[in-house]
Amino acid sequence: GQNIDQPTEMTATEGAIVQINCTYQTSGFNGLFWYQQHAGEAPTFLSYNVLDGLEEKGRFSSFLSRSKGYSYLLLKELQMKDSASYLCAVRPNTDKLIFGTGTRLQVFP
Amino acid sequence: EPEVTQTPSHQVTQMGQEVILRCVPISNHLYFYWYRQILGQKVEFLVSFYNNEISEKSEIFDDQFSVERPDGSNFTLKIRSTKLEDSAMYFCASRTGTGGPQPQHFGDGTRLSIL
Numbered sequence: 001g002q003n004i005d006q007p008t009e010m011t012a013t014e015g016a017i018v019q020i021n022c023t024y025q026t027s028g029f030n031g032l033f034w035y036q037q038h039a040g041e042a043p044t045f046l047s048y049n050v051l052d053g054l055e056e057k058g059r060f061s062s063f064l065s066r067s068k069g070y071s072y073l074l075l076k077e078l079q080m081k082d083s084a085s086y087l088c089a090v091r092p093n094t095d096k097l098i099f100g101t102g103t104r105l106q107v108f109p
Numbered sequence: 110e111p112e113v114t115q116t117p118s119h120q121v122t123q124m125g126q127e128v129i130l131r132c133v134p135i136s137n138h139l140y141f142y143w144y145r146q147i148l149g150q151k152v153e154f155l156v157s158f159y160n161n162e163i164s165e166k167s168e169i170f171d172d173q174f175s176v177e178r179p180d181g182s183n184f185t186l187k188i189r190s191t192k193l194e195d196s197a198m199y200f201c202a203s204r205t206g207t208g209g210p211q212p213q214h215f216g217d218g219t220r221l222s223i224l
Contacts (some may be wrong), residue, residue, distance in 0.1 A: 031210035042154065042200060042215040050210055051186055087152065094165050095140065099152040 002026045004100035006088050011106045012078050020073045020086050027107075028093025034062050034073045035087040037102065043087055047073065050052045083107045111135045113216035115201050120193055121222045130203030130219045131184045140207035141184045142213060143176065145197040147168070152200065158184065188221075196223045 004024045005055050011065060024032070027102045035043035049071060050065035061074040071081040073086055085102040114133045122128045134141050143155040156176055157164040163176065175187045184203075188195055198220050202213040 003158055033212055042217045045212040045214060055194065082192060095157050096154040096165060102153045
């Protein structure tokens with residue numbers, strides 16, 4: 001089967017760093033994508049990894065280990081506006097995305 | 110920045126009625142998708158579409174569902190006879206066809222409420 005796991009909720013303080021983990025088991029692998037979703041809004045693309053290693057995009061970085069079926073999203077210099085759900089999604093051996101349930105991040109002042 | 114647009118933003122329909130959700134993908138994109146998200150649950154794949162035909166559909170996408178690209182810009186999802194359990198947020202997404210596994214870009218969604 002296809003399974004993507006991520007923590008349900010996390011909290012952090014403004015200015016801090018937070019790491020959101022994601023583990024996956026899918027039929028094939030052709031990329032892992034991170035999306036941000038504010039309540040009632042569309043998922044917004046943040047970052048993706050196809051090969052092992054770290055991809056950095058400003059305050060956001062994403063890491064992938066294909067052998068471990070593991071990824072994380074790192075958010076630095078947290079701002080209040082970063083309070084949102086963060087969705088881990090995998091593209092398996094077909095052209096679709098399989099989403100995890102999302103991690104709801106609350107940033108406190 | 111170009112974006113995927115969806116109309117209407119909210120659709121309220123009686124059970125058993127037909128509904129059509131509309132999407133305008135990003136203009137140079139070649140691959141189109143529909144997903145749905147039931148309130149409080151994860152985003153679920155419905156169907157992918159390329160070169161004027163369905164590439165893949167999920168178990169959710171049964172005979173009540175259909176998709177169409179009636180012209181060069183619109184991409185529609187039709188539900189023939191709606192059920193209460195079809196109430197959800199429906200997202201259209203599109204991606205370019207070049208340069209490896211490009212990310213899908215999502216529209217703002219249509220909230221479908223079945224009464």
